[in-house]
Amino acid sequence: GAGVSQSPRYKVTKRGQDVALRCDPISGHVSLYWYRQALGQGPEFLTYFNYEAQQDKSGLPNDRFSAERPEGSISTLTIQRTEQRDSAMYRCASSPRTSGRTYNEQFFGPGTRLTVL
Amino acid sequence: AQSVTQLGSHVSVSEGALVLLRCNYSSSVPPYLFWYVQYPNQGLQLLLKYTTGATLVKGINGFEAEFKKSETSFHLTKPSAHMSDAAEYFCAVSDKAGGGADGLTFGKGTHLIIQP
Numbered sequence: 001g002a003g004v005s006q007s008p009r010y011k012v013t014k015r016g017q018d019v020a021l022r023c024d025p026i027s028g029h030v031s032l033y034w035y036r037q038a039l040g041q042g043p044e045f046l047t048y049f050n051y052e053a054q055q056d057k058s059g060l061p062n063d064r065f066s067a068e069r070p071e072g073s074i075s076t077l078t079i080q081r082t083e084q085r086d087s088a089m090y091r092c093a094s095s096p097r098t099s100g101r102t103y104n105e106q107f108f109g110p111g112t113r114l115t116v117l
Numbered sequence: 118a119q120s121v122t123q124l125g126s127h128v129s130v131s132e133g134a135l136v137l138l139r140c141n142y143s144s145s146v147p148p149y150l151f152w153y154v155q156y157p158n159q160g161l162q163l164l165l166k167y168t169t170g171a172t173l174v175k176g177i178n179g180f181e182a183e184f185k186k187s188e189t190s191f192h193l194t195k196p197s198a199h200m201s202d203a204a205e206y207f208c209a210v211s212d213k214a215g216g217g218a219d220g221l222t223f224g225k226g227t228h229l230i231i232q233p
Contacts, residue, residue, distance in 0.1 A: 004160065009221075033220055042207050043161070044119075045220030059220065091160070106221065108160035 004109035025094030121224035136195040138207030
């Protein structure tokens with residue numbers, strides 16, 4: 001079946017512009033996660049949703065970053081007034097989140113490489 | 118707060134030799150532990166995980182890892198390296214108290230190089 005997809009795969013923008021990154025999770029997956037991965041680093045948690053509700057946004061670096069998942073499926077991560085330090089790979093993951101205490105694996109998408117000039 | 122330390126940003130082994138990638142974690146509550154692999158231009162793929170039960174866990178592609186609570190370690194091993202194992206490997210931890218539903222905390226990664 002189809003995995004997690006992200007678009008665009010590559011985005012080059014000028015400093016000060018807004019960008020919107022899209023994540024399409026695996027069909028039926030309840031939970032959706034956003035991570036940022038700087039070059040030479042591991043992924044860093046940004047935020048996550050259960051259905052349309054944003055459960056934790058403690059990882060968002062500042063108020064220029066926001067995310068939404070209005071219908072509990074596709075999610076958009078928006079960065080306003082981009083800065084060069086925002087350049088990174090942005091990764092999305094989804095998880096089925098079954099009931100009980102069973103761990104639910106996060107399935108990762110290929111990422112969006114953002115370059116801010 | 119949780120953290121993960123991966124010793125060695127690059128590890129080089131000969132084809133057929135033992136692979137050992139080190140991971141130490143810090144967690145105030147019992148953790149879930151993971152190893153992910155990342156091939157170029159691809160997403161992260163789960164190799165194996167420890168949640169409960171047996172502390173020696175086996176994953177895909179012949180990899181295994183052992184959870185050692187006393188050493189706060191979760192090192193990844195493979196008896197015989199193959200050229201196709203060349204990739205970036207990430208160790209990660211999640212808070213078991215949260216049911217694993219929270220975000221993962223990753224280490225910085227180890228780039229595994231296989232020498233012919």
